Amino acid sequence: MNDRHLSPTLRRILLEALILCAFAMAVGLSLNYRMVLNAFTGKTVTGPKIFNAPPAEQSPTAPVVEQAFPDPVELEELDGLLTEGALLVDARNAIDYAKSHLQGAVSLPLGEVDARLAAFIAQVPKERPLILYCNGFGCPDSFDLGVRLLQEGFQEVLVFEGGYPQWRDAGLPLEGEK
Amino acid sequence: MSRLASIIYHLSRLILAGVFIYAGVIKGTDPVAFAGQVANYQLLPYAWNYLVAAILPYIELLCGMLLLLNKRVRPAVLVLFVLNLVFMLALSSLIVRGIDIDCGCFNPDAESKTSPLMALWRDAGLMLLLISVWMLRYRQHPPGTNDGD
Numbered sequence: 001m002n003d004r005h006l007s008p009t010l011r012r013i014l015l016e017a018l019i020l021c022a023f024a025m026a027v028g029l030s031l032n033y034r035m036v037l038n039a040f041t042g043k044t045v046t047g048p049k050i051f052n053a054p055p056a057e058q059s060p061t062a063p064v065v066e067q068a069f070p071d072p073v074e075l076e077e078l079d080g081l082l083t084e085g086a087l088l089v090d091a092r093n094a095i096d097y098a099k100s101h102l103q104g105a106v107s108l109p110l111g112e113v114d115a116r117l118a119a120f121i122a123q124v125p126k127e128r129p130l131i132l133y134c135n136g137f138g139c140p141d142s143f144d145l146g147v148r149l150l151q152e153g154f155q156e157v158l159v160f161e162g163g164y165p166q167w168r169d170a171g172l173p174l175e176g177e178k
Numbered sequence: 179m180s181r182l183a184s185i186i187y188h189l190s191r192l193i194l195a196g197v198f199i200y201a202g203v204i205k206g207t208d209p210v211a212f213a214g215q216v217a218n219y220q221l222l223p224y225a226w227n228y229l230v231a232a233i234l235p236y237i238e239l240l241c242g243m244l245l246l247l248n249k250r251v252r253p254a255v256l257v258l259f260v261l262n263l264v265f266m267l268a269l270s271s272l273i274v275r276g277i278d279i280d281c282g283c284f285n286p287d288a289e290s291k292t293s294p295l296m297a298l299w300r301d302a303g304l305m306l307l308l309i310s311v312w313m314l315r316y317r318q319h320p321p322g323t324n325d326g327d
């Protein structure tokens with residue numbers, strides 16, 4: 001568009017609209033810079049919300065129970081871990097898994113864990129490292145499933161927080177109906 | 179501006195202010211969940227969903243505040259018009275691709291779902307309000323006048 005065809009008022013409105021957007025962007029980015037930076041560098045985005053969650057309140061007289069939590073793992077670490085024999089575990093629902101999942105992943109939806117855990121334990125040795133994922137973007141299912149698997153005695157449980165979307169966008173191989 | 183036009187102008191302005199301030203606050207308080215909603219549209223690469231989630235709520239919030247204060251109304255309306263147009267294109271693409279998700283227009287954690295078609299109708303209504311505010315403000319302060327926008 002040629003500025004010469006715009007009246008001074010419209011030019012001013014356009015300029016102010018651009019300034020308004022720039023200001024909102026500056027505010028949004030300054031308040032969320034860590035989240036955006038982590039997303040673009042492939043690091044865990046939801047760290048404060050999930051991985052550093054405060055422990056549940058306990059009464060002073062209750063015995064202190066050691067709660068084990070899964071460790072986070074980044075996209076660039078996955079290749080080495082998978083080469084060493086780690087197993088990818090998809091914590092999303094069975095329909096999403098059937099449509100598309102990370103190559104080599106097995107399905108263990110958090111919502112069906114009670115029904116499917118016995119079969120999973122029968123097939124997977126407890127010493128084998130597990131890499132859990134779900135839908136990224138703050139999806140807590142992989143973390144919750146990780147806590148459960150640690151309680152069941154699995155020794156090395158990791159959570160790939162970027163999950164399915166980060167893997168897909170990195171162009172890594174997928175399997176499924178799609 | 180006639181009394182009726184003035185009432186329509188201020189009513190539309192206040193409705194828009196309420197809608198966009200609410201949308202901005204609710205999305206801005208949980209940007210990670212909102213990024214998930216943006217990702218559900220399957221339009222952007224992984225990290226870009228977070229960028230949109232970091233910025234968009236503050237654009238809505240700022241424009242809503244300006245409408246509420248009746249300051250810089252036309253620049254705010256222009257930004258919201260373009261934003262709403264983008265929303266409507268994204269919603270249309272969901273309908274064309276047969277993706278039935280919650281629109282994520284307001285509360286990212288809401289259990290109730292607003293279908294893309296329903297959200298499209300709602301956005302069409304917002305567009306009408308935006309056009310009304312622009313036109314009535316335009317009549318109040320035609321080009322070349324010092325309108326205090």
